[in-house]
Amino acid sequence: MRRAFLLLSLFLMLPGCAFVNVPLIPPPSPLAEQVLEGDGAKKILLLDISGTISEEEKSGGLLGRSSPSLVSVVRESLHKAEQDRDVAGVILRINSPGGTVTASDIIRHDINMFKKRKKVPVLACIVGTGASGGYYVATAADEITAHPTAITGSIGVILMKFNVEGLMGKIGVEEQTVKSGDKKDIMSPFRKATPEEVKLGQEIIDQLYGRFLDVIMERPGNSLTRDELRKVADGRVYTASQALEAKLIDRIGYLDDVIAEIRTAAGDGKARVVSYYRPGSYKGSIYAGAAEKAGLAEALSGWDAFGASSFMYLWRP
Template sequence: MSDKWNAPSQDRDGSPEDAKSWKLLEKTLLAGVQEQRRSRRWGIFFKFLTFAYLFTALMLFMPLFGDKKVSGSGSHTALIEIQGMIADKESASADNIVGSLRAAFEDANTRGVILRINSPGGSPVQSGYVYDEIRRLRAEKPAIKVYAVISDLGASGAYYIASAADQIYADKASLVGSIGVTAAGFGFVGAMEKLGVERRTYTSGEHKAFLDPFQPPKADEAQFWQEVLATTHRQFIASVKQGRGDRLKDKEHPELFSGLIWTGEQAVGLGLVDALGSSSYVAREVIGAKDIVDYTIQESPFDRFSKKLGTSIAERLAMWAGFTGPSLR
């Protein structure tokens, strides 16, 4: 009886059967570990393969989103889209619009240029760059006329650009005008007082913390800033008058430069717009070249992402703090 019960004890102490069991268990565990390693390797491989596939697809399709290649075959009307905010690093930046304009004017088969506008305005600097380039190109090649066609909206900086064209067209329900300048911000002084937060600013200049939204406004600084906006407004008005000339009815309507906005139908009577019409109408009936070729520079998603990534942190912080420069909108 004792020998029978002692046999398992001997097996547990190192019998051949126990050794075989441990070897079998060891092999099973090693096989499981090896299987996990193979699974991880295959997982990494398939992830890399997926990434390579997506990257290749992006490279193949990116030209479809890049600059539009235009054909110079046959007489045509050149079309340039101005959509959205007019600002640096945006699709309607001066660099993009000017590049499109130059390409259109350099094509020997361009019979006229249409600026199709749908924009609330934006930077006075960017708008001024485009305005000056339009006038330069018109003087260099007077045979090529420039026509601004306002669709939904042509306000502020967008109208600034339009006023440089030979003629402006719009729909009867388009919104046109808003010849004014704005600079908006916020004041957080009251909120800071309620929260018990103290603002500490150290500067080496009397007005270095100019218009700080976390400090009470100063009358002299507010007056100075108002003069800056007024100067920008005068520059805006002077450019519009230079572009539109005697067509403007500003003497009969002094509110023309007050920042108000009108429909296309009203704008015709004010001299802000020459006539009502669409892009196809202008190409067909005015320019006499119904074939339209789009010269608008279309940035790829990668380019747009790169530009956004390159925007300075200081600029974003300034916007967050509530301070922005003069804007034509």
Template sequence: MHRKKWVALLIVLVVFFAGITVEGLAGGYEELADNPGFAWEENIVYGSGSSKIVQLFVNGVISGEPNATGMPSMAELLAEQLRRVEEDELVKALVLRIDSPGGEVVATDELHTRLLRLKQLRDIPIVVSMGSTAASGGYYLATAGDSIFANPNTLTGSLGVIFSLVNYSEAAAKLGVKQFAIKSGRYKDIGSPARPLTEPERQIFQSLVNESYGKFVDVIAKGRNLSRQRVLEIADGRVYSGEQAKKLGLIDEFGDLEEATRHALSLSGEQDAMVVRYSDQLSISKLLFSLKQHWSNPDPLGIGNILQRQSSPRLLYQFIPSF
């Protein structure tokens, strides 16, 4: 298998450096999605038998945005893996390994919904294993688990919502830069970085934050079988250690990924099972697409992306200690 991958890579490099245009070979993700090469390879980690326990990984910031090469976002890839679990009748349990500070509210909520749907459709246990960090949106996903394992030092918590705005109005005034907004309504340019935020605008943003926060509190209360009042007491945005989280009822047991997987096996009712992971198969089409995106990128330094992020604030279930 490794030899095939290296051969595929060699072919890609020969094609690329021979001057064959990538534009004609890779039209976009939509075309690649139907390509047989755009698939997940199932790797057996250990175990035996016909039944399976799948380990899925949530690593890094939870985002619905494509990565720098234009390939699908982490949320899209994880959703596709969950779809595969749904369709595989041999899967008897799922272990979700989370090492994430959280991320976008919408992407996080959509993945959480997919996890709940999996439990409803397949009635299989979900065991969560938290790594070094499972904060904010990372913990939001963890609440879908039937059991949560963590390390005593795992950073968890940061239960809340943040919405950040950049404002350069004072700097612009010193430089003599002015921005004029021709708008259809009073709040059409709400959050503009070129002028101070008004109190009515602040209240509007706060109402959005409060709404998302209320959803987060409800998710924790239901997922962890805690009263809403108790959740409100502990969900003040601070981070907790695994030790503190256990005392608060936010996690169930101390243990690593292997211990969480053994617990998933016991919940599945199976005597033996293969522990499997999904890995993205290497294909020529995907490599060509990635090369195309890289070499045709009009903004190699990512400045445009930074400016776009600044001008497009979003609600975040994310632990952000500094900017």
């Protein structure tokens, strides 16, 4: 130890010595591929839709690098798969309570565009939770399978806000807003919403809810009429067996069953199941990371209690 210290001191005293600047945070790397199972010629991409669905990057903490949003990762993954001739199918492994309306809609749109260009089967497997925006994304798949213990449904829209007017008054803080019109601070947390403002918010929610119903009606496996759908789309969640009875999913099974189905369709019983990752996020099996679940802080990403409220396709138990 003492010898090493002396050598370091001598090195620092040498004239003209160069200092190497080693970055604490490594630069971002493109997605790499890893094989999870199988040794066949063709590939099946296992694409995760996990945690809260958001357009926002995830913070890396004090010294960490922020990671791309789920919207960004899904688009990058689909682009990589589209360029790979060996990819014979995609499985959306879903474990998400949903998220923002826009993020959910972008991901669903990107999956549909991928299907049109690549023309390979895309199947969804809800392993834990596929509620609200998680189910919204699943409607892009050719078929929806849910694990026997999965929870799905929660079809609807929610707009959340705090009203801290009373608290502010108790601590002697007064908020003052100068605005160009009486609706400019609509849904402000610093005052109670007027009946007219609630009505305006409800009108937007009704339109976004109608779009949710539209995408379910358009899903490849749908057999519900719109009236039948409205009866089950009241915001409640369903077990896998209840969802199957309600015709919201196509079957109950496991991720292995979905893999076997694509292998059969691809004509390769040993097709490789692959995933994409960045250095430091290696996964060793098809279930690695499957238990990821958003905490309350992540579930509220995209929603600022003291700023603008967001319309969400989100289940908040």
